[in-house]
Amino acid sequence: MSKPVKFVRGFHEPKPKDIDKALGNDAPFSNEFKTSFNSLPKPTNDLDWLANYREKGQTYAQFLDQCPFLDDRSSLQEYIYLTLLDNDDRLSILNIDRLVDYTKRFFQMEVKLLPLFTNITWNDKKRTLACTVKGRNNSTSATTLRTRYDSITGHSQICVNHVLNLLKRSVPSDARCLVAITLHDLYSDSSDLFIAGLAQGNCRIAAFSFFRYDPRLEISEEF
Template identity: 35%
Template sequence: MSASAKSKKTKKVKNVRYVPYARGFKIPTKKDQVLALGLGVGNKLPIPKEYTDTTFSDVNPFTFFNNIQQPTSIDDWLAQYNEEGQTYSQYLKQCPWLSPRKVKGMHDNFVSSAKTLSGKYPGSKIYIVPVGEFNEEDYISFSNLLDYSKRFLCLPIATLPHFKLQQNGDKLYWVDEPSTKTTVRSSPRTRLTELTSRFHTNTGNFQVQISPLLTKLRQNIPRDAFCLIGLTRHDLYADESDLFVAGMAAGNHGVAVFSLNRYDPSFSFSTEFWYQRYKVPGYTAEERRHLILQRSCKLVVHEICHILGLDHCIFFDCCMNGSGHLAEDFRQPMHLCPVDLRKLQTLCGFNTVKRYEQLLEFYKKFKMESETDWVERRIAYLKQK
């Protein structure tokens, strides 16, 4: 997913039927897809059923998994960036979590001989924590986000009491309370730290600069954390020229923060001014809750996968594709392609069918019909003899 969407002045072009890929980008061939998986052609190894749905042939090795989509807008990710992609073999070499050496900053006991992430760090977990309060009008359930992340990643997921933010007029503050402090330097008093932000008087809208939030998260990361993911309903920006940023990770420090502000379908947002948004009529409360949950689930696992070492995917239509704008993000699938599924399976050690069954329970519960249908068919295929 794109970290930012910037305001740009471009000439309007009518009746554009073809948008080219970024200069230098090469569309992966069927052979490239199989080579990226690290099996099949050139490796003299059969493709396990969990990574495909047909017997390999030069014509069509995969049918459940679609090819990446041709750009339809000049703002689409692959219309802007010449992504090289990350093969499975490259992931094994690049991912620090698979190293026989302890990752810098990890405090948990380390088992160098273990093969999976939880085996190497048996007491650690991923933390997903609210930054600022969410109320019923936000239509966001953190318990559901935690549940989905656990089913998708097959790793321990936990949360903490929300990190408090306080608005005083046109200023926004991070609130450090004595009860949340664990260091010898903790103060018996509540402390307010002003966050860099911008405020629009006429609309009353805030945007919070992301760097100070990452700093505060670093100061509060638990000792048993693989990473700490902060989620906020506040809009975010990094540089003054930004229209907004969806979020940002400081992977070397194990922290990230992301905004769910623009995931509500009942609002549309200006492409020119950060503070302008417009009400979109016609959505029921149930529809809003459904779409916000679906979009938020995809955002959270996409970004955690980045922290776990997975780069953007170019080999298939995949949850790990990059996106240059919200519409592109929304139309991308929730499932992983074979290449990224193999990466995550190697890191986490899950049984693929059981993982799909756990996801199916979630999709059925929240009436995600297309995801339910896809996973049901996938499970049925994998269980065929």
Template identity: 30%
Template sequence: MRRFLFLVFIILFSCNSKSEKNDYFKDISENDIKLFPPKPGDWLYSYREKGQTFEQFINSKHLVPTKENNIIYLQPIGKFNSLQVKQIELTREYLEIFFQLKTETLKDVSNDIIPKHARRIGPDQNEQFLAGFILDSVLKKEKPQKGIGLMALTEVDLYPKPEWSFVFGLASYRDRIAVSSIYRLHDERLQNKDFNLCLERLLKICSHEIGHMFGLHHCIDANCAMNGTNSLSETDEHTLRLCSNCQRKLNSGLKYDNVKRLKELEKYFKDNKLTSGFELMEKDLKNIQ
């Protein structure tokens, strides 16, 4: 009899937990903002993507943390000024909250690691590194302890192949590695006046690329951190927030406490004076209370 009652309790608890989670995603879905029809130059105007339903995500092969692999790593490459160093640390803090996984920054690597054949002077007369070289010849060799994802950050501009003028970043989701550049995220030299704009762009790019590592496709349903982007202006139009469907996907794999994550994001945005992010989290919190 006791065993029967115990099993009934487990079943009821499990059902209640699932119901609470579903209620959470339903409640915050009221704050999802539908995308405007794409205009020339936008990502969805150039690439007619089909999107990814929750069921498609569940039935796909996607990365799930284990006891052996559960840490996200950042690898700075280059000589960063004090403001850039601060941004990298704030990005680490953000990713740790965003994915609810421990996130660590590895020791800086010198630009000398990039050989001459993987460098060029680009169309804008600035030095650029070949993004694919960083993935294949730098990051693939690194095996950080308990690493589940590895993202390099450079202060030098990147290009993916000779015919392209530049790229914000590049990733190999199969290998769980990515590289992004801070170079184009601010005007000429990073200053205090554009610190928050640059930071917000960096947070969007890093969370987006690592989101892909965890199996999230581009979002085509709502304004979302997983929207594809063709330009910096389009990146600025997109939100820091994951839509309710993308949050549901991420949570199904990472198994974190939704409310804890939401409160921590709200505090992060408030502490760092990122007004738009703070207001979005505040709206979600109101909807679940």
């Protein structure tokens, strides 16, 4: 029988009175709302967060004061921007309108499509992917995306870090975030088999790939 995993030494499991105190008397929570949450689960693995870190907790007032998404600047960042990094014929298998609608409903924010990447072409001779990128001031520039290519499998991947660097130059001032969507496979480091995506929260940017969601795909140890 395995030994039960305990909270890290010094962590105090919150009692109902502690929770009420953290929420505060002025918090707009009904008793029904307060009882809708399960009690704090005990760690089940040695790697669980609370088995290793002594969290001090946070009151609701502290959360409102410290949350970066609730400051005065974020009130002006009212849109989620999506940009498509792919050819129209490839993107046709995605229902972009439904993706936009889902994102809008899930985050309860307005969503806009931003056409940053155009003229995306694969150079079969050089094994590179080129495109035209629109900057924040509507200027355009031709760019060759950093890629890697496997001559045995014929598979190519885009370096997500290069994509993020391009996004940094184009984040609208009213954007909560700018996310690039692609059907191309992504990688970050040479040791990566692949990555599904990567975000830089402080810069309000991210890139996400649907490539690995293809049900016909067979995963191997080679990219």
